[in-house]
Amino acid sequence: MAVITESIxxxxxxxxxxxxxxxxxxxxDPVAAGCAVLLLLLILAAIFxxxxxxxxxxxxxxARRLRRIGTPGFPxxxxxxxxxxxxxxxxxxxxxxxxxxTPVVAAFSIGTVLGLVAGYVGGRTNTVIMRLVDVxxxxxxxxxxxAISGALGAGIVNSLVSLTIVFVPPITRVAESVTASVRxxxxxxxxxxxxxxxxTIVRVxxxxxxxxxxxxxxxxxxxxxxxxxxxxxxxxxxxxxPEPEWGLMLNTLRTAIYxxxxxxxxxxxxxxxxxxxxxxxxxxLRSAMNVRD
Amino acid sequence: xxxxxxxxxxxxPDRGGPQQPLVIARDLRRHFPIRSGFFGRRTGTVHAVDGxxxxxxxxxxxxIVGESGCGKSTTARLLxxxxxxxxxxxxxxxDRLGDQLSLRELRxxxxxxxxxxxxxxxxxxxxxxxxxFGPKVHGMGEGQARRRARELLASVGLEPARFAxxxxxxxxxxxxxxxxxxxxxxxxxxxxxxxxxxxxxxKSVEAQVLNLLADLKEERDLTYVFISHDLNVVRYISDRVxxxxxxxxxxxxxxxxxxxxxxxxxxxxxFAAMPSMDPDARTEEPPLAGDPPNPIDPPTGCRFHTRCRxxxxxxxxxxxxxxxxxxxxxxxxxxxxxxxxxxxxxxAGSGHSAAGGAA
Numbered sequence: 001m002a003v004i005t006e007s008i009x010x011x012x013x014x015x016x017x018x019x020x021x022x023x024x025x026x027x028x029d030p031v032a033a034g035c036a037v038l039l040l041l042l043i044l045a046a047i048f049x050x051x052x053x054x055x056x057x058x059x060x061x062x063a064r065r066l067r068r069i070g071t072p073g074f075p076x077x078x079x080x081x082x083x084x085x086x087x088x089x090x091x092x093x094x095x096x097x098x099x100x101x102t103p104v105v106a107a108f109s110i111g112t113v114l115g116l117v118a119g120y121v122g123g124r125t126n127t128v129i130m131r132l133v134d135v136x137x138x139x140x141x142x143x144x145x146x147a148i149s150g151a152l153g154a155g156i157v158n159s160l161v162s163l164t165i166v167f168v169p170p171i172t173r174v175a176e177s178v179t180a181s182v183r184x185x186x187x188x189x190x191x192x193x194x195x196x197x198x199x200t201i202v203r204v205x206x207x208x209x210x211x212x213x214x215x216x217x218x219x220x221x222x223x224x225x226x227x228x229x230x231x232x233x234x235x236x237x238x239x240x241x242p243e244p245e246w247g248l249m250l251n252t253l254r255t256a257i258y259x260x261x262x263x264x265x266x267x268x269x270x271x272x273x274x275x276x277x278x279x280x281x282x283x284x285l286r287s288a289m290n291v292r293d
Numbered sequence: 294x295x296x297x298x299x300x301x302x303x304x305x306p307d308r309g310g311p312q313q314p315l316v317i318a319r320d321l322r323r324h325f326p327i328r329s330g331f332f333g334r335r336t337g338t339v340h341a342v343d344g345x346x347x348x349x350x351x352x353x354x355x356x357i358v359g360e361s362g363c364g365k366s367t368t369a370r371l372l373x374x375x376x377x378x379x380x381x382x383x384x385x386x387x388d389r390l391g392d393q394l395s396l397r398e399l400r401x402x403x404x405x406x407x408x409x410x411x412x413x414x415x416x417x418x419x420x421x422x423x424x425x426f427g428p429k430v431h432g433m434g435e436g437q438a439r440r441r442a443r444e445l446l447a448s449v450g451l452e453p454a455r456f457a458x459x460x461x462x463x464x465x466x467x468x469x470x471x472x473x474x475x476x477x478x479x480x481x482x483x484x485x486x487x488x489x490x491x492x493x494x495x496k497s498v499e500a501q502v503l504n505l506l507a508d509l510k511e512e513r514d515l516t517y518v519f520i521s522h523d524l525n526v527v528r529y530i531s532d533r534v535x536x537x538x539x540x541x542x543x544x545x546x547x548x549x550x551x552x553x554x555x556x557x558x559x560x561x562x563x564f565a566a567m568p569s570m571d572p573d574a575r576t577e578e579p580p581l582a583g584d585p586p587n588p589i590d591p592p593t594g595c596r597f598h599t600r601c602r603x604x605x606x607x608x609x610x611x612x613x614x615x616x617x618x619x620x621x622x623x624x625x626x627x628x629x630x631x632x633x634x635x636x637x638x639x640x641a642g643s644g645h646s647a648a649g650g651a652a
Contacts, residue, residue, distance in 0.1 A: 018417055018460070186413035187423075190473075193373045194427030194480055195400040204426065208417040 025288040032284020035277035042274060046093035055084035057091040057244050066260045077263040079249065080256050081242075085263060089270055092244035095156075096271070099238065099245070100226030103160055107167030108218045114168070115175020116210070120183055120202055130176060136169040145228050149237040159238040163225055174217045178210040212289045219282035223275030230271055246271050304481040304513075305402050307351075309387035314348040315484055315516050316403075321345045321371055322380035327589065337589045341367040343540035344381075346615075349484065354510070354517040356531030356548065358524060358563065360585055364540040365520045369488045372518065373405045386483070401431070404477035408489035410469035414461040420446070420472045421457035427480045445475040448512070449505060467498035471505065478509065486518045491526065503530060524567045528552055533630075536560045539588055539596045542615065546632030556618040556634035559597045595637065605637075607644035613637045 027033050045052065055074075060081035067078040069085075076085035118129040136144065148162035182188065183206065191201045230247020232238035239245040241252065249267040257264045322344055327337040342364040349355050357365050370376040372383065374396045385402055388394040407413040414423055424445055425438035433441070443453035449471040461469055470490060477485055487506070491499045503526065510517060521527050527534060527548075534551045536544040536559065544557040555561040565580035581600055586592050592599050598608035615633040637645035 186407040186409055187415045189370075189375050190405070190407065190413050190476065191415075191426065193375060193400055193403075193405050194430055195397045196426070196430040200430060204418075205415050209415065 022285075022288045026284055029284045029288065032281055032288075035280040035284070039274070039277045039281060042093055042277075043097060045090050046097055049087075049090045049094060052090065054087040054090055057083060057087040058242055059083065066256055066263060068260060069262050069266075076266060077260065079253055079263065085266060088244040088249060089246070089266060092246045092249055092267065093270070095239055095243060095245040096226060096230065096247070097274070099156070099159065099163070099229035100222050100274075103163035103167055103229075104218050104222045104225050106160075106164040107171050107221075108214070110164070111168045111171025112175050112211070112214055114172040115177075115214070116179050116202060116206065118172070119176040119179025119210075120198065120206060122180070122183075126176070129172070133169040133172050136165070137173075141166050141224070142228060142231060145232060146235065146237065149232055154237050154240065156239060159229060159232045162232075163228055166228070167221055167225065170221065171214065171218060175210060175214050178213050179206060182206050182209045213286075216282050216286045216289065219285065220279055222282075223278040226275055226278075227271060305386075305483055307386070311351055313351070313387050314384075315351045315386055316349040316372065317384040318345060318347050318349075318368075318372070318381070319384065320381040321368065321378060321383070323367055323371060323376060324379055340540045340588050340591050342371065343591070345537070345540070345542050346381075347535055347542060347545060349516060349518060350533075352514065352516055353532040354519050354530050356527035356534045357518065357520045357537060358522065358527050358534060359537035360563070361522065362539075362585060362588065363537040365537055366488055367540075368537070369405060369486045369518065369520055372484075372486055373403050374399050375405075401480060402482055403484045403486065404480050404482035405486040405488060406470070406473050406477050406490040408493055410466050410473055410493065411461060413473050414469060414476075416461055419458050419460060420464070421453075423461075423472065424476045424479050427476065431480070441479060442475070445478055446472075448478075448509070449475045451475075465498075467494055467502060470494060470502055474502075474505070474509070478513065482515070484516045484518065486520070488520045489522070490519075492521060492523060499526070506530070524564060536563065539585055539591055541596055542635065543597065544632075544634040545615070546618065546634075547630065550618075550632045554618060554632070556632070556639060557597075557636045558601050558603055558638075560634070562600075595635070603638060603645075603647060605645055607637055611637070611644070613640065613643070616640045 026036075060079075060083045062082060064074070064078050065080060065082040067074050067082075069075070069077045071077055074084055074086070076089065079085055079088060114129055114133075118126045139147070145159075145162050145166045148165055149159050152158035152161060188201060188205055191205050196204075227247075229238055230245070230250065233245050233247040234251040239248050241248060246267040250264075250271070253264040253267065321342050323342040325339040325341055326335045327339065328334060329336045345364070345368055347355070357368065359365050367376065371378055374390070378390075383390040383399070385394055385399055388398075390396070390399055414420065418426070421439060421442045424442035425433075425435075428438040428441055429435065439457075443457055446453040446456055451468060451471055456464070456468070456472075461472070464472065470493075473490070474485075490506075491502050494502060506517070507530070509515060517530070519527065519530055531548045533546065534544075534548045535542055536551070536557065538559050544551060544555075544560045546554075546556075551560065552564070555564055562581040565576065569575065583600060586596070586599050592609070594607075594609040594611055595601070595604075595613050598604040601608065613635045615635045616639050618632045618634055618639055637643040638647040641648055
């Protein structure tokens, strides 16, 4: 022991932190990293749309309806009212991504808290929370979103609320099951045996081990949320024309599918690419977070 | 390690004196309800621990052995307060848990080392943080807790500068179990419960950890409850041995006496299942057939009578009490040192043909 006491005061050789390890492993996955870059570009383009020197997304002209992709001045053609597709797609990303991400973030916060309480406390509390959640599970998510949106009335805020309500139950369920499995591990028992209170144990020992999986699950919901939001707009329950939003654009361009199919498919392509990227990124995160690899 | 340095989580003082057992467990009972159906009706009860009484003398190592499912681990968890008691008393150095001693105080005095060295460490915390957690919960400052963690790492044989900042998955099983021991010691406990603490390690590492445990015990004046299914290890480390079967104690006594005499037929069967090093002493026929009976509906009388070679009518009818094993020199002198077993064959006039009239 006398030999070692010298080094007790010596600086500790710290290995990399957990999150820097995750970032390193994530970067090594070319597909996930590429998708993350693409998503980032989409988000940046949406945020800085007014500064990109694009055409006015609302300015239409009957003289230049449904131009093809590659028409001079309209790199991605024009829509059924002669509006520039490139501008509308970039501006459309603002609402679409906002509507896709916000409900998931809100549901993530609410669902995580509910799931943590249900999973950690267990017993009656668990039964009450989880049976309530099951009630929402009885309805298909699209139907539930439409029903709530319909009851609240059309509009962006209402569709945000309805989508949040739709996503709370699945996130709660995942949070509950992850928490319950962590709770039964010996290190939680060891923490209890050291006399720590429930709040401290959840903060130090449970949260860090459950947030990762819940977060990964939530990212995979973002694509669903985006599609649902687009669906609500498609049904006239979300965004109203002439706002550019991918779901709404897909709906209005539907009539032009035989005239100019490539232009008509563009909003759908954007939804497809974005949700695919979100799924691949969440997949990449899942494997990057697996410490035992 | 100076005493002032560790003030907030200093070892608890001895209260009852050397004669007072560190732990008296009196008639511990823990039943787990089995619920089923929509309303969670109670449809059965697992008698995990059913009337277990024993004492842990200060400074000794009490080994607990028995088949899996016999209630060893439940007993351990009851002692640390991880599971609430249904009935019975735990008296820690003269103070009864509940009215004279809070759960939080009990946990200062009793710590546990778990079997699964990986599951018992938070994968997101460095081992230094894991060890420092307990002392911090009890009000020790950040810097001081870290210093204690590093001192403990050194005393369990892990160089602090190399290991303090590592994560559990960067350590081997033996190293992780050393960390778990350090974490238990961080609370300066008087009793450490080792629940299969070395069972998952390979033999050479197991031996090292056992030696470490022996050193720490001497250094820190600890008392151990050592739970294992490895009878050789229990014999090596224990002063006294307690044999459990289906949630009950069937035999307790000094290790050598129990190993020599095997007063209860179950103890004899259990020890006969121990592989021998001598090829001439092979086990030719299984000492015991079948699985232990279902703890949901345990047999009446002596719980072992369904598998016992010597079972007679009285065994199914009357539950035998722990009685001192006849012919033991130390039997009955000091209670804690007595060799006792729960079998009708040991009690004269019990009605069993092997007991005799006045043995």
